[in-house]
Amino acid sequence: MEDVNPASDKSALPLLPSDESETLWRLARIGNMAQIREHADHLESLDPRHAPLASRLRSLAETYQSKKLLILAEALRLRSRDASAT
Secondary structure: OOOOOOOOOOHHOOOOOOHHHHHHHHHHHOHHHHHHHHHHHHHOOOOOHHHHHHHHHHHHHHHHHHHHHHHHHHHHHHHHHHHHOO
């Protein structure tokens, strides 16, 4: 999967439930790669449409791309917050 700057194209990101995006963001902040992979599996089980995102999260976690994970998690969190504010 090609790297996408999530800050520049939020519409390309899936809309996660706010509690799920908050959990992902907290895990990315502390850099817990094992739990990020588990959370990716959980997201995919919630909705098969999240499979591409889950795959991307697992790939980033497996290669210890903590900065990219945090950027992605922050963008997902903001998208969830923006959606709940409207």
